[in-house]
Amino acid sequence: MAGSASRSCCPAHLVNGGAWEIRKPHTSQLHLEGIMNATLFAVAGLPGLLVMVWTVLPTGRNWFVRRYRWPHRLRGTLAALGGVLLMASVGFAADPKDHSWLRVLVLLAGVGMIGACLVAPTFRIRHGVATQPRKVLAIGAHPDDLELACGATLAKLSDAGHEVRTMVMSAGSKGGNSAVRVTEATAGSDFMGASAVQIHNFQDTYLSEHGQEMVTAIEAFIEEFRPDVVITHSRNDYHQDHQAVHSATMRAARRHSSILCFESPSSTRQFDPTVFVDIAGYLDVKIRAVAMHRNQKGKPYMSAEKVRSLAAFRGEQVKTSYAEGFEPVRLLGSAVGEF
Template sequence: MRVLVVLQDHRAAGHAAQVLRGAGADVVTVADPAHAPTAAAAGDPDVVVADADLLTRAGRVVETVRTQAPDAAVLLLTDRLDVEGALTALRHGAQDLLVAPVDGPALVAAVERLGARARGARSRTRRAVVLAVGAHPDDVEIGVGGTLAAHRARGDAVVVLTLSRGARGGEAAVREAEAVAAAELLGARLFLRDLPDTALGTSGATLAAVEEVVAEVRPDVVYTHGAHDRHQDHRAVHEATVVAARRVPFVACYQSPSSTVDFRPTSYATIDGHVETKLALLRCYASQSAVRVYLDPALVVATARYWSRLGDGDAVEPLEVVRDVTPAHAVATTRSTAAAPTAEV
């Protein structure tokens, strides 16, 4: 059970987190309510526990959180419970209210009940979980930044796994901050590992890192580097991801600046309406923009336009499909046919 705690009383927040973690929940606490929407987008909570007065204060934080995590159940804590307050809470989408201070068992019972209800509703209108795996910060944004933005726009949960902090290509701390900024802009959950840049292996720590995230997020769709790539880290991540995602219904490889002419896409993701988002994601990587020609916005737009000759729309990201056993009744994420190999998200 994933729980986001947004309580302005730090002691109450700490107590709630401790109690819920003791019951087996994965808890994220936010001290500043202004950061709650970003945390909701990244963490995809089942339940949000918040102060009731955040309905009307601090920019209607609870309403904003609900836009980022529409499937989450909302549990509000209030100092006093009256009819008017209860009606206001229900009108704003709360599923339950408790009068503070709340004892541990009552809090756990309420969260478990609301979480089970939220997960049941989510399973009936299930969104896809999309995992994009890259060797270095900015890899996935270059390869499938528009595709990931399209997934988010349709309500899918997006997860980014970056296996190194790119220390050989810049300052690791700077590149880490850039990766965090890009994930926040995209509304993605970010896993950032610190494996050795330019020396990633195909097994061992690399494989373990990818398998760990695959097991945690259980993706329906995985995007990663292709096998035909001049960069050794990209090839290693490709091999590790294909193994780790062996039970994932859909796995595809994106094009990198270092992809060779043997990169041969079989599916084409239309990103019309999401090119500007892709450019904004790439602008997060300011330390690289000054030294990497392939981050030139004009080249990024031209590349998307070039691939549109094989797909639908005016802008396309190419994909090499490795595995596609998505059942017809599942959430459609990519579609291709022999006659017209196009992809839609």
């Protein structure tokens, strides 16, 4: 009998006469233990749910891309750990009597999430901080031109403390839904860090017929913003709208000291960059900015592979991992500064 009592799940005590007395836990003790377990899993499930939602929402995805190198790995890791915490809470709710193994899962996932948060700062995108901030004006013909051509450069300049503003000459109605494309252009510029974006409604594919109107608009923007550097399309481009914007910018900025021309998917073989910006850490930012133009999804030059391969090619030219190339029309060192 003594052996049987010692194997019982309830505590046994020796009393007078050598008999064993089995004492069951008090009801209040069991109730308190249940409350503690329920609190543990509820507390674990809430951050798990919040982390999962944040990593899945577009806002959260953009937040990771804009701040971290290898953002998708970090986001995926946190989403998995959050999922474990959430599922452990759901498992406890389904069967509150069997929770020992769930406690282990919560412990491991919690430690993993804390570790990920501690390690995350080492994956932050590294960028310089300008001691003499400059003003940069980027001018494109269509809503997605700037993201495709110099999205990483603009984001890097913005993060360094330079003020970036963008100007788009058409709403792109011939190439898609103009209302949607204007919204996407605004979102893209905001994602790259531009402090302001100005979108005009000159008819795309016919921008050459609005030459003087574009010159007037660009002159007004330059007069108001007074940029140190102007960035626009190259004349070495097959697209007639890109050529028209290049020509209008050259006329409007005829007295400006620093003008750079970027590379578009339609640039010709004569495009010959001699100014390069290292975009290590910013390639995912560029790819995400391009992907925000969902109205143009499906066009071959919008794919992440094409964007990555061009950046790798330009990077190899200057012996770095990824770069964006520019043709200088003229470039004044004192105007560019730490640019």
